[in-house]
Amino acid sequence: IAGITQAPTSQILAAGRRMTLRCTQDMRHNAMYWYRQDLGLGLRLIHYSNTAGTTGKGEVPDGYSVSRANTDDFPLTLASAVPSQTSVYFCASSESSNSPLHFGNGTRLTVT
Amino acid sequence: AQSVTQLDSQVPVFEEAPVELRCNYSSSVSVYLFWYVQYPNQGLQLLLKYLSGSTLVKGINGFEAEFNKSQTSFHLRKPSVHISDTAEYFCAVRDTGTASKLTFGTGTRLQVTL
Numbered sequence: 001i002a003g004i005t006q007a008p009t010s011q012i013l014a015a016g017r018r019m020t021l022r023c024t025q026d027m028r029h030n031a032m033y034w035y036r037q038d039l040g041l042g043l044r045l046i047h048y049s050n051t052a053g054t055t056g057k058g059e060v061p062d063g064y065s066v067s068r069a070n071t072d073d074f075p076l077t078l079a080s081a082v083p084s085q086t087s088v089y090f091c092a093s094s095e096s097s098n099s100p101l102h103f104g105n106g107t108r109l110t111v112t
Numbered sequence: 113a114q115s116v117t118q119l120d121s122q123v124p125v126f127e128e129a130p131v132e133l134r135c136n137y138s139s140s141v142s143v144y145l146f147w148y149v150q151y152p153n154q155g156l157q158l159l160l161k162y163l164s165g166s167t168l169v170k171g172i173n174g175f176e177a178e179f180n181k182s183q184t185s186f187h188l189r190k191p192s193v194h195i196s197d198t199a200e201y202f203c204a205v206r207d208t209g210t211a212s213k214l215t216f217g218t219g220t221r222l223q224v225t226l
Contacts, residue, residue: 004155033213040121042202042218043156058213090155100146101214103155 003027004104006091012110013081021076021107023091031094032074033058033101034066036087043090049074050097081111114139114205118217125224127195133188133220135177135203145186146204146214147177156202162186173197198224 007022025032030051035043035058045058049068063085065077074093078085088108092101115138125131137143144163148156160171167179177188186203203217 035216040218043216045213045215048213092155097213098144100158100161101148101156103148103157105153105155 004091004093004102006089006104006107008107009105010108010110012112013078015081015083015111017081019078019081019109021078021089021091021109023074023076023104024072025074025091025093025102026072027093027095027102028071029093029095029099029102030071031097031099032068033092033094034064034074034076035090035092036060036085037090037106038087046076046089081109083111085109086111114143114207114215116203116205116215116217118203118220120220121218122221122223125193125222127224127226128192130191131189131193131197131222133201133203133222135186135188135217137184137186137203137205139184139205139207142208143205144208145177145179147171147175147186147188148202148204148216149173150200150202150219152199159188159201193222193224195224195226197222 004025033048034046047066049055052071090106091104117136146161147159149159150156162169162179170176200219206214
């Protein structure tokens with residue numbers, strides 16, 4: 001079934017450690033996004049990529065980095081995790097920046 | 113920049129009753145509007161969208177929403193809810209400019225009981 005695969009499903013991470021959340025899509029969508037979901041705050045955009053080779057900052061980019069080496073993959077890296085990065089992270093894609101988003105099932109990250 | 117307000121964090125309703133989930137937006141330009149649904153431990157799924165044309169938009173699972181430009185609202189409605197409609201519902205908006213990104217509301221938890 002076509003869609004977005006996120007890994008891992010959940011992770012407990014010690015503060016200060018480096019972590020990469022993986023996201024792969026098989027729909028050949030041009031645009032990809034990373035959101036974090038926190039209770040009472042909804043979803044907030046971390047980083048996005050309109051097409052392979054380009055990335056941009058969203059609403060809450062600090063402490064995160066992304067890369068888009070090809071169309072299918074859009075990994076999110078936390079260089080040195082902090083407890084405030086405890087959240088559920090969702091990867092999404094869209095055919096173009098004007099199209100509706102398709103979401104993965106999320107990664108639940110706990111930073112201790 | 114655009115913003116979205118979902119005033120109701122939780123809406124309890126009995127099965128087979130009608131429901132309305134409220135969404136108001138703010139933007140200085142034209143917008144596209146969306147409703148997404150999130151079931152437990154899953155990602156968000158598109159419920160319906162307004163891009164242009166008719167202001168009454170029908171989506172999946174019997175939901176519909178009406179775009180009201182004068183009141184800057186995009187309320188979601190269903191005439192008769194089912195237990196399986198229990199989920200979190202998110203309203204989202206983006207400006208029609210190509211550089212604009214989607215902004216989500218804080219969500220409304222719909223709890224359907226017998």
